[in-house]
Amino acid sequence: MFENLSEKLQRSFKNLRGEGTISDENISEALREIRLALLESDVNLAVVDELIEHIRTRAVGSQVATALSPTEQIVKIVHDELVNVLGRDTARFKFSSQPPSVILMAGLQGSGKTTTTAKLAQWLKKGGHRPMLVSVDVYRPAAREQLKVVAQSISAQLYEGHLDVKGAGTDEVLRLAREAKREAANYGCDILIVDTAGRNHIDAELMDEMAALKKLLNPSEILFVADAMTGQDAVNSAKAFNDHLTITGAILTKMDGDARGGAALSIRHVTGAPIKFLGTGEKPDAFEAFHPDRIVGRIMGHGDIATLLERAEERLDKGKAEQFAKKALTGDGFTLEDFRDQLRQIKKMGSMKSILKMLPSVGPFAGMSKAVENVDEGQFNRVENIINSMTAKERADHELINGSRRKRIAAGSGTTVQDVNNLLRQYAQMRKMFKTMGSGGGIKAQQRMLSQMQGRQRFGR
Structure with a gap:
């Protein structure tokens, strides 16, 4: 970004x-x-x-x-x-002393507000909270249906309520919000996230409705959701919402795209409200807290190792990682099945591009930013397909894979014999490297092995 x-x-x-x-x-x-x-x-x-x-x-x-x-x-x-x-400090999330705490989601239509509502609920659930979602967009039935779908995908409580389509207006919006807050309390939900109606542009009707919701619900947080791809338009919209509502924070969406990042550097200065979260993809867990120092580290080319480690801590199986380390460092215990399992673990951390972008662009990682654009994200899938096309015995003992077996594996995985050969060669190099490391082999030997592997940035080369 x-x-x-x-x-x-x-x-x-x-x-x-x-x-x-x-x-x-x-x-x-x-x-x-x-x-x-x-x-x-x-x-x-x-x-x-x-x-x-x-x-x-x-x-x-x-x-x-x-x-x-x-x-x-x-x-x-x-x-x-x-x-x-x-802002020097990571923004704190505010909760009311009397649950449920209400979070009012604000933003223009198309900013990703509904999807972000679900991502925020998922993030809060990980922190031990019990959020309930409600859509008070009485003007677009599709918006309410979308929230229902994403709420089900993360197993979050949803208050649908009965909607009087003929009477759609501010009164209906306030009724739904009032009922949802009561239901959240009845169900023991400590947070109510309110997905509000959006507009294609700022208008008096939208702001009046938002002001009425603020007065009724007394929200702990009013979060402005901005599409980072819109650049200065996002900043101008944030200022307009802040002038009318006094937002408590902002969430920038679509930061995994071609966003130039200017909105992130402008919104806090223009509104005085901190950026609290970033949306970094389509999946519910593609959502991270905004840490100013870490973001500046990315901008300055220093990387963001802290976020990378947090992601690994959250998504990787520690038991499998420890088991893999023990087997890999013996060299002989590292099988193709272990190789496949580790690929699957890495994929849980996100795309290879997103991982490489968090590495510093200095020292051994210098020039990595240019290499990122050449990363073939389909490489993992092809490697996994090749290993999946092997029998259990072949995965356990790669030396069984002769010429005829290689042809069968290539045909079964939709690749070529050369692709299979390249995979087996790289796997053999990895086994040798791990064994050298495990036996306390020389640093030069390890560096030479790593250099050989780094020279093959793309699969099949």
Whole structure:
């Protein structure tokens, strides 16, 4: 989501020259490029101008720290100022002292509000809460049906209520909301998430209805859902909703697409409300809390190892991982079936692109951002299909796989014999590498093996 901004910032840092003290002369060109990078990434103009001025004020005339070069000093200053723009602390979620706490979801039509409502419910369930969902969109039956479908997909409580289509209006909206809050209390649900009606644009009728819901429900949270793909339009809409309702936070959706990231850097500055969550995909679990420092790490090319580790902790089976480690490090105990199981574990963490994007673009991972675009997401499926086409005995003992068996496996998996050969060769290299590591083999041997494997970024090469 921040690839373009990250790449442009890295380029501007490289152009910085100077020793000892950072002067206006040796920073001006870098600041011009940083400003351009921010504007091209759809960051609000007022935010850009204020950010650049803060960077200049802190940088010019400052003594470069002994351990830092001028470039590193500027990188640190830019990092700190971006964190200030986004908010230094991860936003806390508010709950009322008397359940159910009400969360009012606001946003324009097409922003992903209904899907986000379900994702938020799933996230709250993981935290031990018991959310109930309700749609008060009395104008579009399809919206209520969509919420019903996504609520069922995550096994969340849903209040449907009887809808008087002929009497559709604010009074009907308030009736549904009132009944849903009562039902949430009766069912022992501690949170009620209200999916409101959207519009194609901001209008007085929408805002009046939202204001009436706020007065009736006294929500703990009013979350504005913004489509990050719309850039500055999302920022303008957030400001309009905030002016009328005083939102408590924002959720940016579709951050896995071609969003340039500018909305993330602008909404908090323009509204004063923090970004609380990011939607990163279609699935219910493609939803993460917004950590300003981690996001800035991604923008600056430092990666986001913390989120990657959290995702692994949440989605991977610890028992299987430990069992795999024990077998792999003996070398001989690592079978093709183990290889397939590990591929399945990795797939649980998301797409390979999303995983690689969280790695820092420095040191051994330098240049990884360019390689990400060449990742073949279908590679995992092809490898798994090949292994699935083998018999149990073949998976347990790869040496049984002779020429005729390879032809059968290729035909059964819809691949070629060359693909099967490549897989078996890579598997043999992995066995050898693991065995070397397990026996305390030399570092150089391990590095050489890793280099050979990294040279084959695409399947079949």
